Amino acid sequence: MVNEIDIPKISQSHLFGIKNLEIDDIKKILDLANFFKSKNKEKNKNYPLLKGRTIINLFFEPSTRTLISFEIAAKRLGADVINVNIERSSLRKGESLHDTAQTLGAMNPDLVVVRHGTNDASKQIAQIVKCPVINAGEGINEHPTQALLDAYTIINHNKKLEDLIVAICGDLEHSRVARSNYYLLDKMKSKVRFVYPEYFKPKDLHKYNVETFNNLKDGIANADIVMMLRIQNERISELNLPSTQDYFNQFGLTYEKLKSAKSDALVLHPGPINRNVEIEDRLADDIDKSVINEQVENGVAVRMSCLSIMVQ
Amino acid sequence: MVNEIDIPKISQSHLFGIKNLEIDDIKKILDLANFFKSKNKEKNKNYPLLKGRTIINLFFEPSTRTLISFEIAAKRLGADVINVNIERSSLRKGESLHDTAQTLGAMNPDLVVVRHGTNDASKQIAQIVKCPVINAGEGINEHPTQALLDAYTIINHNKKLEDLIVAICGDLEHSRVARSNYYLLDKMKSKVRFVYPEYFKPKDLHKYNVETFNNLKDGIANADIVMMLRIQNERISELNLPSTQDYFNQFGLTYEKLKSAKSDALVLHPGPINRNVEIEDRLADDIDKSVINEQVENGVAVRMSCLSIMVQ
Amino acid sequence: MVNEIDIPKISQSHLFGIKNLEIDDIKKILDLANFFKSKNKEKNKNYPLLKGRTIINLFFEPSTRTLISFEIAAKRLGADVINVNIERSSLRKGESLHDTAQTLGAMNPDLVVVRHGTNDASKQIAQIVKCPVINAGEGINEHPTQALLDAYTIINHNKKLEDLIVAICGDLEHSRVARSNYYLLDKMKSKVRFVYPEYFKPKDLHKYNVETFNNLKDGIANADIVMMLRIQNERISELNLPSTQDYFNQFGLTYEKLKSAKSDALVLHPGPINRNVEIEDRLADDIDKSVINEQVENGVAVRMSCLSIMVQ
Numbered sequence: 001m002v003n004e005i006d007i008p009k010i011s012q013s014h015l016f017g018i019k020n021l022e023i024d025d026i027k028k029i030l031d032l033a034n035f036f037k038s039k040n041k042e043k044n045k046n047y048p049l050l051k052g053r054t055i056i057n058l059f060f061e062p063s064t065r066t067l068i069s070f071e072i073a074a075k076r077l078g079a080d081v082i083n084v085n086i087e088r089s090s091l092r093k094g095e096s097l098h099d100t101a102q103t104l105g106a107m108n109p110d111l112v113v114v115r116h117g118t119n120d121a122s123k124q125i126a127q128i129v130k131c132p133v134i135n136a137g138e139g140i141n142e143h144p145t146q147a148l149l150d151a152y153t154i155i156n157h158n159k160k161l162e163d164l165i166v167a168i169c170g171d172l173e174h175s176r177v178a179r180s181n182y183y184l185l186d187k188m189k190s191k192v193r194f195v196y197p198e199y200f201k202p203k204d205l206h207k208y209n210v211e212t213f214n215n216l217k218d219g220i221a222n223a224d225i226v227m228m229l230r231i232q233n234e235r236i237s238e239l240n241l242p243s244t245q246d247y248f249n250q251f252g253l254t255y256e257k258l259k260s261a262k263s264d265a266l267v268l269h270p271g272p273i274n275r276n277v278e279i280e281d282r283l284a285d286d287i288d289k290s291v292i293n294e295q296v297e298n299g300v301a302v303r304m305s306c307l308s309i310m311v312q
Numbered sequence: 313m314v315n316e317i318d319i320p321k322i323s324q325s326h327l328f329g330i331k332n333l334e335i336d337d338i339k340k341i342l343d344l345a346n347f348f349k350s351k352n353k354e355k356n357k358n359y360p361l362l363k364g365r366t367i368i369n370l371f372f373e374p375s376t377r378t379l380i381s382f383e384i385a386a387k388r389l390g391a392d393v394i395n396v397n398i399e400r401s402s403l404r405k406g407e408s409l410h411d412t413a414q415t416l417g418a419m420n421p422d423l424v425v426v427r428h429g430t431n432d433a434s435k436q437i438a439q440i441v442k443c444p445v446i447n448a449g450e451g452i453n454e455h456p457t458q459a460l461l462d463a464y465t466i467i468n469h470n471k472k473l474e475d476l477i478v479a480i481c482g483d484l485e486h487s488r489v490a491r492s493n494y495y496l497l498d499k500m501k502s503k504v505r506f507v508y509p510e511y512f513k514p515k516d517l518h519k520y521n522v523e524t525f526n527n528l529k530d531g532i533a534n535a536d537i538v539m540m541l542r543i544q545n546e547r548i549s550e551l552n553l554p555s556t557q558d559y560f561n562q563f564g565l566t567y568e569k570l571k572s573a574k575s576d577a578l579v580l581h582p583g584p585i586n587r588n589v590e591i592e593d594r595l596a597d598d599i600d601k602s603v604i605n606e607q608v609e610n611g612v613a614v615r616m617s618c619l620s621i622m623v624q
Numbered sequence: 625m626v627n628e629i630d631i632p633k634i635s636q637s638h639l640f641g642i643k644n645l646e647i648d649d650i651k652k653i654l655d656l657a658n659f660f661k662s663k664n665k666e667k668n669k670n671y672p673l674l675k676g677r678t679i680i681n682l683f684f685e686p687s688t689r690t691l692i693s694f695e696i697a698a699k700r701l702g703a704d705v706i707n708v709n710i711e712r713s714s715l716r717k718g719e720s721l722h723d724t725a726q727t728l729g730a731m732n733p734d735l736v737v738v739r740h741g742t743n744d745a746s747k748q749i750a751q752i753v754k755c756p757v758i759n760a761g762e763g764i765n766e767h768p769t770q771a772l773l774d775a776y777t778i779i780n781h782n783k784k785l786e787d788l789i790v791a792i793c794g795d796l797e798h799s800r801v802a803r804s805n806y807y808l809l810d811k812m813k814s815k816v817r818f819v820y821p822e823y824f825k826p827k828d829l830h831k832y833n834v835e836t837f838n839n840l841k842d843g844i845a846n847a848d849i850v851m852m853l854r855i856q857n858e859r860i861s862e863l864n865l866p867s868t869q870d871y872f873n874q875f876g877l878t879y880e881k882l883k884s885a886k887s888d889a890l891v892l893h894p895g896p897i898n899r900n901v902e903i904e905d906r907l908a909d910d911i912d913k914s915v916i917n918e919q920v921e922n923g924v925a926v927r928m929s930c931l932s933i934m935v936q
Contacts, residue, residue: 352732353732354676355676355677355734356675356676356677357676357677357678357704357732357734358675358676358704376708376724376727377727380680380706380708380728380731381731383706384678384704384706384731387678387704387706388676388678388704583723583727584723584727585723587720587723605726605727605729605730606730608726608727608730608731609730609731609732611731612731612732
């Protein structure tokens with residue numbers, strides 16, 4: 001059973017970000033995800049490619065969907081999964097990221113999945129452990145599996161990743177999701193737009209080959225894909241934000257504003273949603289427009305693909 | 313090995329409460345539990361009926377015994393088990409019950425076990441996820457697996473569930489355990505008594521076909537079964553309760569008061585016990601009277617039975 | 625595959641401490657660890673001796689390395705593993721250690737691993753549950769698997785456990801690691817020294833057959849093994865400690881001070897390290913001197929050995 005499918009190799013031994021991936025790497029990951037997506041609809045969802053392997057989910061920030069998605073992916077692949085909740089760990093006793101990684105690395109894991117608040121945590125950890133590392137969201141750098149599952153979701157709606165107009169909208173300053181999606185779509189020769197209020201202007205804007213807009217309706221005009229971002233309240237401290245109602249009026253996606261995009265435009269959101277802040281309540285649940293739940297479902301398949309490819 | 317035993321079907325696709333079960337459903341669940349109880353005494357406790365299935369324990373309230381009981385039950389059945397500790401989850405970031413359920417549901421679980429503080433959480437969640445839901449205690453509504461394991465424990469002591477006199481005693485107002493036990497025993501044509509101090513009078517008393525008592529000794533007179541309830545301190549806010557010593561004097565079960573029940577009466581308690589508040593210390597540990605530990609042991613077997621039946 | 629190796633029996637049915645072990649028991653545990661250490665370097669690290677067995681990790685104190693080490697060990701042996709995080713458990717609702725143990729014991733575990741702040745917690749629990757108990761660190765009593773993995777690490781560097789000079793240095797008063805190592809090395813006829821500042825003088829010093837020193841350089845003179853202890857800040861309350869800089873100057877291990885030991889002396893530390901407090905930063909990472917990471921790696925193998933032997 002485990003030989004039903006060939007697991008491809010990619011150019012990288014770690015998954016730090018989309019930036020380092022070749023187009024061919026991305027295609028291999030998305031192709032393989034198809035197999036797991038159909039597996040996940042069967043009664044028996046186990047496909048024990050990673051039987052006997054140890055995968056550590058090392059999460060320094062709270063998370064439901066990403067952690068659980070990785071945990072389910074690894075378990076369905078038959079791996080032994082260890083969740084390290086850093087809030088009740090030795091870090092309390094003052095141990096550094098370096099020493100935590102060294103300790104975990106010494107236990108011979110086959111892969112470490114990392115979420116952390118700083119921009120190069122996954123690279124730091126990869127220099128210490130002797131196994132592949134997957135970045136599951138770090139600082140405001142990248143969140144590559146999110147971009148891969150977004151791309152997979154787009155393809156599943158019969159859209160090629162090439163030549164799309166993609167509007168990424170909202171808190172561009174703090175969004176690792178935006179950055180990973182940018183790198184992926186830019187590699188694929190799609191046009192990326194950053195649409196944000198001035199107070200969310202990304203400080204590293206010069207690095208991106210994007211059109212920018214400060215008005216949502218203009219920013220999504222004629223777009224194939226409208227990606228709404230979460231307002232990362234937990235990362236904002238000093239900002240004087242408008243009220244959520246004002247934000248919604250200006251930058252919340254509504255049916256009305258969406259008319260400006262292509263008629264078959266897809267609405268994505270990485271979740272969790274702030275309803276009636278980033279997106280109109282009903283629109284978030286409208287399966288003719290929004291693919292938010294598909295993103296979550298595809299996330300498990302895409303992560304099974306990534307885990308299978310990285311652990312070989 | 314997995315075919316040693318037939319798994320029956322019941323009338324319900326979710327286990328929201330005892331209220332909706334047919335007598336025959338209850339009997340099937342309790343019958344099958346026998347098989348798992350003996351399995352659980354073997355060295356190899358695995359019976360991988362649910363191999364490749366994903367079970368999510370979604371607990372919004374703290375719990376040791378119920379969560380661990382479900383976790384052990386699911387693992388012994390070979391399922392992949394995901395515990396969602398909502399305290400470190402995205403709910404912190406403001407996500408609603410609805411969106412949490414939608415996210416988890418999108419990951420293709422085969423069953424979701426729910427504990428929540430509101431009375432219809434499991435039904436709400438079942439409307440969102442596309443798999444069976446088991447209520448593991450919600451609000452002051454029901455806690456069906458507790459009533460099933462209590463019934464199983466009673467049967468194991470050679471008592472038929474029919475024609476018993478069962479006194480349920482203590483904090484009737486806040487007890488979902490009491491309600492589930494009431495529905496089960498009433499269906500079985502046993503006589504249920506609610507025994508409580510006035511300040512614990514259930515607001516929905518009119519719904520139940522019970523005799524009521526405000527005095528413990530009178531309430532348990534001639535009873536076959538004495539079910540003591542936990543005082544749900546964590547749910548009480550505005551009440552002016554007596555001291556625990558006063559409560560014990562009036563409503564705590566002692567050897568002395570127990571003389572009023574049948575001589576072979578069984579003492580049950582869903583745990584965790586407040587010793588010398590709800591029940592005399594020594595009596596709680598007296599295995600000639602109290603079956604509290606058996607309840608815990610039977611809980612795993614009964615939950616294995618419920619999981620096997622619901623996930624098909 | 626499961627019959628590749630014979631699992632020996634030892635004289636004890638619980639692993640409360642090194643004190644109760646026979647020399648032969650220790651040798652059997654360390655011998656078997658060799659097998660698992662090499663297994664842990666393979667791709668497939670599963671060796672399902674404990675398939676179908678239920679192991680509960682009952683941790684009342686926070687821990688990363690010990691908990692994860694036991695969790696990985698048990699999972700690689702194929703057991704169903706339940707982590708009980710007591711901070712979100714029923715103890716919140718006022719349940720005692722006794723009742724927690726009784727509840728967990730009723731679920732038919734095959735082994736319980738206990739970490740607790742009091743000196744006889746594992747024995748207390750063993751009186752209640754009907755399965756083997758392993759002490760994973762309790763109070764200031766013992767932490768036997770740490771001493772076993774330390775001994776294993778020493779042997780792996782071609783040193784026999786006999787006739788060594790071993791200096792155990794730092795917070796002797798609060799260290800269960802020191803006590804377990806003392807019992808092991810004393811049994812093996814090695815010479816143990818306790819090296820500590822006056823304010824860390826162990827109150828039970830009279831029980832140990834040791835030389836004592838209040839000066840680090842003197843204490844480690846000509847030593848084969850230098851074991852640095854963690855300062856258990858979390859256990860210290862009333863002490864007026866010097867600054868960490870003063871502590872480091874006096875009792876921190878540096879290259880300079882280490883010259884006083886044998887030229888091939890091994891430096892051990894149970895972790896997590898307080899860098900530049902107990903040990904010089906660079907020295908901790910110097911793999912020609914320090915074996916701290918090997919200790920962690922060996923910990924998994926030694927615990928797999930202990931679990932295999934205790935669960936039979």
